[in-house]
Amino acid sequence: MSATRRILAAACLLAFLAAPAAAGSMGGSFRLWEHGARDLALGGAGTLLAPGAESLFTQPASLVGMDGWEAGASLRRLGGGADLYLSSAVLGWGSGHRAPLASERTPTSLGAAAGAFQYLGATLADDTTWGEWTLAGALAWSPLRWLSVGARGSLAGGGHDDGEDVGRAVSLSAGVRAVVLHPALEVGYVAEDVHHRFRWEDGEDRRREPAHVFAAAAQLPWRVAAECLGRRRFATWERIALGAEWDAWPGRLVLRGGLTRHGLGEARCTPSLGFGLGLGDFRLDYGAAFDGGDGPGSEHRLALLWRGGGP
Amino acid sequence: MATAPIRTLCALLAAAFLAGPASALELRIDYERAFSPNGDQSQDSCRINVTADGGEAELDFVYVGIYSAAGIPPAPADLLIDLVSTSVATATDTLVTSTWDGRDQYGAPLADGFYYLHAFARAGADTLWHHPAIQLEINTAGPTFHSVSMEPTPWFTPTAEAADTVLQLFFTSADFDTLTDTATARLDRFDPEAAAWNEVALVERDASYYQFTGGVPRMRLLWDGRDAEGAIVDGAYRARLRLEDDAGNPDDETLVGLDLDTAAPALSVLDFGGEAGGATFWFHPDSLPDTLFVRAADRQAVDSCRVAWKTGGDFDSLALRLPGAVPDSTDFAVPLLPRPAAWVGDSTLVDGTYRIRLDARDEAGLWTQDHGTVLSLTIHVDGEAPPAPAWTTTTTTYIQQVAQLAGTCAEAGIDVRLYEDGDERQTVAVNASGAFSAYVTLSAGVHDWTARGVDETGNLSPPSAALSIAYRPGPALAIPGRLRGRPGETIQINTAEDAASVTLRFYALTGGLVRVIEASGGPREFAADWDLRDDAGRDLLDGLYVVNVRVDPVQGDARYERKVVAIVRD
Numbered sequence: 093m094s095a096t097r098r099i100l101a102a103a104c105l106l107a108f109l110a111a112p113a114a115a116g117s118m119g120g121s122f123r124l125w126e127h128g129a130r131d132l133a134l135g136g137a138g139t140l141l142a143p144g145a146e147s148l149f150t151q152p153a154s155l156v157g158m159d160g161w162e163a164g165a166s167l168r169r170l171g172g173g174a175d176l177y178l179s180s181a182v183l184g185w186g187s188g189h190r191a192p193l194a195s196e197r198t199p200t201s202l203g204a205a206a207g208a209f210q211y212l213g214a215t216l217a218d219d220t221t222w223g224e225w226t227l228a229g230a231l232a233w234s235p236l237r238w239l240s241v242g243a244r245g246s247l248a249g250g251g252h253d254d255g256e257d258v259g260r261a262v263s264l265s266a267g268v269r270a271v272v273l274h275p276a277l278e279v280g281y282v283a284e285d286v287h288h289r290f291r292w293e294d295g296e297d298r299r300r301e302p303a304h305v306f307a308a309a310a311q312l313p314w315r316v317a318a319e320c321l322g323r324r325r326f327a328t329w330e331r332i333a334l335g336a337e338w339d340a341w342p343g344r345l346v347l348r349g350g351l352t353r354h355g356l357g358e359a360r361c362t363p364s365l366g367f368g369l370g371l372g373d374f375r376l377d378y379g380a381a382f383d384g385g386d387g388p389g390s391e392h393r394l395a396l397l398w399r400g401g402g403p
Numbered sequence: 404m405a406t407a408p409i410r411t412l413c414a415l416l417a418a419a420f421l422a423g424p425a426s427a428l429e430l431r432i433d434y435e436r437a438f439s440p441n442g443d444q445s446q447d448s449c450r451i452n453v454t455a456d457g458g459e460a461e462l463d464f465v466y467v468g469i470y471s472a473a474g475i476p477p478a479p480a481d482l483l484i485d486l487v488s489t490s491v492a493t494a495t496d497t498l499v500t501s502t503w504d505g506r507d508q509y510g511a512p513l514a515d516g517f518y519y520l521h522a523f524a525r526a527g528a529d530t531l532w533h534h535p536a537i538q539l540e541i542n543t544a545g546p547t548f549h550s551v552s553m554e555p556t557p558w559f560t561p562t563a564e565a566a567d568t569v570l571q572l573f574f575t576s577a578d579f580d581t582l583t584d585t586a587t588a589r590l591d592r593f594d595p596e597a598a599a600w601n602e603v604a605l606v607e608r609d610a611s612y613y614q615f616t617g618g619v620p621r622m623r624l625l626w627d628g629r630d631a632e633g634a635i636v637d638g639a640y641r642a643r644l645r646l647e648d649d650a651g652n653p654d655d656e657t658l659v660g661l662d663l664d665t666a667a668p669a670l671s672v673l674d675f676g677g678e679a680g681g682a683t684f685w686f687h688p689d690s691l692p693d694t695l696f697v698r699a700a701d702r703q704a705v706d707s708c709r710v711a712w713k714t715g716g717d718f719d720s721l722a723l724r725l726p727g728a729v730p731d732s733t734d735f736a737v738p739l740l741p742r743p744a745a746w747v748g749d750s751t752l753v754d755g756t757y758r759i760r761l762d763a764r765d766e767a768g769l770w771t772q773d774h775g776t777v778l779s780l781t782i783h784v785d786g787e788a789p790p791a792p793a794w795t796t797t798t799t800t801y802i803q804q805v806a807q808l809a810g811t812c813a814e815a816g817i818d819v820r821l822y823e824d825g826d827e828r829q830t831v832a833v834n835a836s837g838a839f840s841a842y843v844t845l846s847a848g849v850h851d852w853t854a855r856g857v858d859e860t861g862n863l864s865p866p867s868a869a870l871s872i873a874y875r876p877g878p879a880l881a882i883p884g885r886l887r888g889r890p891g892e893t894i895q896i897n898t899a900e901d902a903a904s905v906t907l908r909f910y911a912l913t914g915g916l917v918r919v920i921e922a923s924g925g926p927r928e929f930a931a932d933w934d935l936r937d938d939a940g941r942d943l944l945d946g947l948y949v950v951n952v953r954v955d956p957v958q959g960d961a962r963y964e965r966k967v968v969a970i971v972r973d
Contacts, residue, residue, distance in 0.1 A: 118937070119911040120944030120970065174949045174965040176912070214947055216884030217966035218800070222947065252885065252971065259945065290945065292971070300944055326939070330915055357908075357916030357938055381914075388910035388949040389965050 118301050118323060118330075122248040122261035122290050124149055124228050125210060127166050127180040129393035133366020133379030134335025135350020137317040140269060140278045140309035141198060141337075145184030146397065148206040148230045151282050151307070152242030153267040155204035155232035158186030161400035162206075172389025175215035182208040190237060195275040197311045200240060204232040212250075224250030224259070238271040251292070261290035263300070269307075280307040284321075301325050314338040329355045335364075344370045348379065360387060373399050428532040429456045430522055437540035437583070437650035440505030440512065446651025449503045449539055451486065453522050456496040460526035465489055465499050473519045473536040483518065484508040505541045515542050515579060545652025546584045547577040549619060551644060551659050558664040558703070558767040561628030561635050562774070570661065572606075572624040572642055581620050582613065585647040588624045593639040600641060603630035628663055637666040639702070667771040668699035668763040670708075670778035673734055682779060685859025688752055688786045693740040697722065697778065698732050699763040699771075705733035711760040712745035714779065718762055737761070757782045789814040789856035791865040792839070796891045799872055801845055802879045803928050807891035809840035810854055810867065817858040822866070824850050830857075840890040845874035878927075880952060880964055885971045886935060894922070894931045894950075901926035901957045908951040909933065909968075917943060926957070935970050945970045 128146040131138035139151035145162035147154035161184070168178040184206030189199040210226040225248065232242035248261040267282035281304070288300035301323045309317035315337040322329045335350035346368035353361050366379030377395040384390055433452040440447050455465050467487035470477045485508065486501040506512050520537040553559075554571045561568050572588055575581075586608035591600035606626045614621045624644070628635045640663055646655045672680055673696040686692070699705040708722040720743075722735035737759070746757050761778040764770045771777050792812040812819060815837045821829045823846065831841035833856070843852075851871050856864035878899035883892050896905050905922035917937040922929035937943055952964045 117942050117944040119913075119915070119917050119946065119948060121912060121946030123946075125912070170949065170965075172951075172963070172965045174967050176947070176949070176967050212947070214967040214969075217880075217882035217950070217968050218798075218884030220884045222884075222967070222969055224946075252969070292945070295972075298944055326941075331913070352914070354915055357919060360916070362914065383914065385963065386908055386951060386953060388908075388914060388951060391914075 117298060118326065120290070120300070121212060122224055122226075122250075122259050123263060123285070123288070123300070124208070124226050124244075124246045124248070125168070125178055125180070125212065126150060127164070127168075127182060127208070127210070127395065129166060129366055129377035129379035129395040130337075130348065130368060131379070132168075132381055132391065132393045133348035133350060133364055133377070134317060134337060135333040135352040135362070135364045135381075136331065137307065137309075137319040137333035137335035137350060139267075139282065139305065139307050139319060140280050140317055141311060141315055144186075144397070144399070145182045145206050146395070148182055148184065148208050148228060148244060149180075151267045151269060151280055151305075152230040152232055152244040152265065153240045153269040153280065153282075155184060155206055155230055155242055156186060156200040156202070156234040156240045157198065158184050158201060158204050158206075159189040159199070159399075161185050162398065163400075164395060164397040166393055166395035168391065168393045170389050170391055172384060172387075174389050176213070178210060178212050180208065180210040182206055193237070193275075196237065197276045198271065198278065200234045200237065202234055204242075206230050220252065222252055224248060239268070240270075241268045242266065248290075259290060259292045259295075261288065263288035267305075276311040278307075278309045278311075280309075281305065282307075303330070331355065346370075352381070358386070362387065375399070428458060428460065428462075428524060428526055428530060430454070430524055430532060430534040431456070432520070432522055432534055432537060434520065434537060434539070436538070437542055437580075437648065438505065439543045439545070439650040439652045440541060441543040441652075443651075443653075448505065451501045451503060451520065452498065453487065453501075453534075454496070454498050455524040457524070457526045460530060462497055462524055462526050464523075464525035465497060466521075466523040467499065467501055468521050469503060469539070470519045470521055470536070473538065475521070475533055475536060477519075477521045477536070482508075483513065503539075513541055515544055516540075540580060540650060542578070542580060542648060542650035542652060544578060545650070546581065546646035546648050546655045548644065548646060548655055548657045549575040549577045551657055553659065553661060556661070558662050559628060560664050560767055560769065562665045568627065570626045570628065572626065572644065572659070573621055574623070574644060574646075574657075575616070575619045575621050576646055576655075578646070578648060580648070581622065581646075583649060585649075586622060586624060587645050588626070589643040589645070590626060590630075591641045591643065592630070592636065593641075603636075603640075605631075628665075635665055636663070637702075638663055662702070662767075664703060664765070664767040664769065665774065666701065667769040667774035668701040668705045668733075668765050669775065670761050670763055670771060671698050671700070672696070672778070672780065673698040675780075683781045683783070685783045685785060685861075687860045687862065688754065688784050690860075691739065691752065691782070691784060693738065695737040695739055695759065695780075696725075697735050697737065697761055698729070699735065699765075700732040701763075701765040702731055703765040703767050705763050705765050708733075708735040708737075708761060708763040710737055711762075712743045712758070714758050714760065716745060716760070718760070722761070733763075735763075752784060754785050754787060755783075757784065783859065785858060785860045785862065788862040789817050789858050789864040792819050792833075792854040792856050792867045794852075794854070794867060794870045795838070795889050796870060797885065797887070797889070798881075798883050798891060798893075799870070800881060801872065801874050801895065802876060802881045802897045803895045803930065804845050804874065804876065805842050806845050806872065806874075807840055807842050807893060808852060808870070808872075809838065809890040811837050812839060812856050812864075813837060814856060814858065817856050819854050819856050820863075822853045822855065825853075838890075845872060847874050847876065849873045880966070882950065882952075882966050882968060885969050886933065887971055887973055888935050889973075892932065894933065896922055896929040896931075896952060896954070898927050898929070898954055898956070900959075902929070902954050903957050904955045905929040905931075906953040906955070907931055907933070908953070910949045910951065911943075912947055912949065917948070935972070943970060945972055 127149040186201035186204040192199040208228045214222045228246035230244035234240035243266045264287040269280035284303040307319040321331040332353045348366040350364040364381040368377045375397045431454040438446040470481040472481040522534040590604040676692040709718040710720040725734040759780040762772045790813040794810045851869040853866040881895040909918040922931040
C-alpha cells in the first residue's frame with residue numbers, strides 16, 4: 093500500500109469516527125484534560141508547531157515533534173475559591189527527527205508514541221472530596237515530511253472518594269496536521285472524543301458529543317497560532333483561541349500570550365500569559381488564564397519537561 | 404210580518420235567482436264574521452261594507468239584510484232585519500256601509516248563534532245579482548275551559564317509551580263555537596335555585612284533533628317535552644292554557660301542572676364506615692362495616708333499591724328502605740353482615756378487592772341503570788402494612804428553614820407520614836412512581852427525620868432509616884456537592900446583607916459557561932434549583948462543574964464565590 097493510500101485510508105477512518113453516532117452531551121469530566129502550561133499561556137491554541145510529548149493531550153498528530161525520549165509533568169489549579177487541582181505526567185518517544193531540509197521549520201520524526209496519567213481531585217461544595225484518574229496512550233505517524241496523523245485512546249475512572257459512585261469512561265480521538273503552502277505554515281484538525289462512552293457502575297452509557305478542533309499556526313521569527321473548537325450538534329463555536337510565542341532569549345526564555353473567546357452562554361474573552369525557561373534538557377513552563385468576576389476563576393499551570401535528545 | 408216592498412223584492416229575487424246573475428254585475432262584501440254585542444266596548448257590533456259594481460250597467464238598487472237561514476232566495480219569514488235598502492241614481496258602482504248591533508228589526512237583542520247576511524243588487528228591472536249568504540256569529544259568552552286533562556300523568560317521561568314521547572293536553576270548552584277558537588299553551592319550567600318559573604316552550608292546538616265527548620267538543624295540544632332549544636330537561640313544569648275567540652270576548656286562561664321526569668334516582672354513599680360520598684373505600688379486614696347506607700335522590704319518591712355484589716353480576720338483593728330525612732331523597736341500608744356469599748363463598752373474608760353495585764327506581768318507574776349511572780363501589784380490604792419508605796434526600800445541612808425532603812416507597816398511592824424526632828409533622832402522598840416529596844419546616848439544630856407509610860386502610864409501615872438534618876440559619880452558602888437531579892436538591896444562599904439578586908453560573912471545566920440561573924427569594928434568603936441541563940435544555944454529562952455564585956448587594960459591589968459540584972445521576 094502506497095503512502096498516499098494509507099493517508100486516504102486514515103482520513104476515511106477519521107471521518108467515520110468523527111461522525112456522531114447518536115446525540116451526546118457536553119461538559120462533565122472523566123476525560124483527558126489539557127496538560128501543558130505552554131498551551132494555557134497560548135490561550136489553548138498550542139496544538140501545532142510540534143511541541144512534542146505534551147501534544148498527547150491536545151493533538152496526537154503533533155507527537156512526531158519528539159526527537160527521542162521526552163517526559164513531562166504538570167500541575168494545574170483553579171483560583172478564585174474553587175478547590176480543584178490536576179496533576180499530570182507524560183512519557184513519550186519519537187523515532188528521531190529526519191534530517192531537516194533547508195527550508196523546513198518543524199522537523200518531525202517518522203513515528204512517535206506516548207503515554208500519560210492524570211489525576212483530577214476536587215473538594216466539592218459540601219466539603220466531600222472527589223478524585224478521578226485517566227490513563228491515555230497515543231501513536232503518531234508522519235508518512236510525509238509535511239504530514240502527520242495521530243490517534244489517542246484513554247480510559248478514565250474514579251469519582252467520589254467515598255466509593256459509592258465509581259464511573260468509567262473510554263474515549264478515542266484522532267488528528268491530522270500538515271505543513272501547507274509555506275514551510276512555516278501548519279494546519280491541523282482534531283476530532284476529539286469521536287468515541288466517548290461513560291457510565292457509572294450498573295448505570296446507563298452516556299456519550300460525549302464529539303468536538304472538532306481546527307487549528308492554524310505560523311512559525312515566523314515568533315510563533316502565532318489560532319484554533320477554534322465546535323460541536324456539530326450544538327452548532328456553535330465553543331472556543332476560539334489566539335496565541336503568540338516569542339523567544340525572548342533563544343534557548344533560555346520564551347514569553348507567551350493568548351486570548352480565548354468562549355462562545356457558550358454569555359460570550360466572554362479570557363486573556364492568558366506565560367513563560368518558558370530552558371534549563372539544558374529541561375524546560376519549565378508557567379501559564380495563567382485570568383477569568384475572574386463572572387467567570388469560573390483564574391487558572392494556573394506549572395509544567396516541567398525533559399527532552400532526552402535523539403536516538 | 405214582511406212589508407209590501409219586501410214581498411215585491413222577494414218576488415224579484417226569486418225571478419232573478421231562476422234567471423241567474425248577470426255576469427257583469429259584482430258584489431264585494433267586507434265584514435267581521437263574529438262579534439259580541441254585550442256592551443264591553445270590544446267588537447260590540449258587526450261592520451259591513453258592500454261594494455256593488457255594475458260594470459257597464461247602471462245600478463238602481465242595493466239591498467243588505469240579516470236572516471236566520473242561509474237559503475237562497477231567503478225566505479221572508481227568516482228575515483231578522485233589513486240593513487240596507489236603497490236606490491242608486493244611475494251609477495255603475497256604489498258603496499254602502501252598514502253596522503249591525505245584533506238586534507232584530509224590533510230592537511230586540513238576538514241570542515248567541517249563527518246568522519246570515521244576504522245582499523242583492525239590481526241594474527235595471529231584469530238584472531238582479533245575489534251574493535252567496537255569509538255566516539255571521541253573535542257570541543257574547545266567550546271561551547271558557549270546561550275541563551282539562553293530560554296523558555300521560557302524573558309523570559311525563561319523553562325519553563322512556565314511545566307512548567310517552569308526546570304529552571297530550573286535552574281540554575273542552577263551554578263556548579258554543581270552540582272550533583274557531585285559538586288555543587295555546589305556554590310551558591314554564593321551575594328553576595329551584597331562583598324559585599321562579601321560566602317560559603321554555605309554546606305549543607298550539609292540534610288542528611287535526613276534534614272529538615265530541617258527551618256532546619262537548621274535546622280538543623288537545625301536543626308537546627314533545629323539548630324546550631325552545633330542543634332540549635329535554637327534567638323538572639317541574641306548568642302549562643298556561645289560553646283560549647281566544649274572534650268575537651272580541653275576553654280570553655280564558657287556566658293553569659295545569661305537570662312533571663317531566665327523565666332522571667332516575669341519583670345514588671350516593673351516605674355512610675360507609677364513617678365516610679360519605681366516593682366510590683372507592685379501603686378497610687382493614689377487622690373494620691369492614693356491617694352496613695352500607697346509601698341515599699337515592701330524586702324529585703319523585705324512590706320506591707326500590709337493589710344490590711349486586713359483583714361488577715358483572717345480577718342484582719340479587721334489595722336494600723332496606725329507611726325513613727326519609729332529607730326532602731327529595733330516600734335512604735337505604737345494605738346489610739353486609741353476614742358477608743355476602745358472592746364475596747367470600749364458604750370461607751372468611753380475606754385481603755382483596757370487592758365490589759358492590761346499586762340501582763334504584765323512582766315512582767315514575769325509572770331505574771338508574773336505564774336512565775343514569777348505577778353506583779359502583781370498590782372496596783379494598785387490606786390488612787397488610789406497607790413497606791418502610793426510604794429517603795432519597797442526600798442533603799443533610801440546610802441554612803434555610805424550609806427544606807424539601809424526598810424519598811421512595813415500594814407501595815405507590817399510599818401516604819407517608821413524616822416525623823421529626825418522633826413527632827408527626829406532615830403527611831404526603833406517594834405518587835404512581837413510588838416517590839414522595841414534601842416541603843417541611845425545620846427546627847434549629849440537628850434532628851432525626853423518619854418516614855412511615857400509611858395505606859388507605861390505616862396500616863402503618865415500619866419507620867424509615869433516620870435522616871439526620873441540621874438546620875443552621877445565618878449567612879452561608881449551601882450547595883449539594885453531588886447533584887443527582889432529585890427533588891430537594893436546592894441550592895440555598897443566605898446573604899449577610901440585603902441583596903438585590905443572586906446569580907449562579909455553571910461552568911464546565913473547559914471554561915465553557917453552560918447554565919445561568921437567577922436565584923429566587925430575597926432579600927437575604929435565596930434559593931435555586933438546577934435541572935442539570937444547559938441553557939438550551941440539553942442534559943449535561945456527569946462529572947465536575949464549577950459554580951460561580953454572584954451576590955449583588957442592594958448597596959456595594961458584587962461578590963463572588965466559586966464551588967465545585969459534581970453531577971452524579973442515578
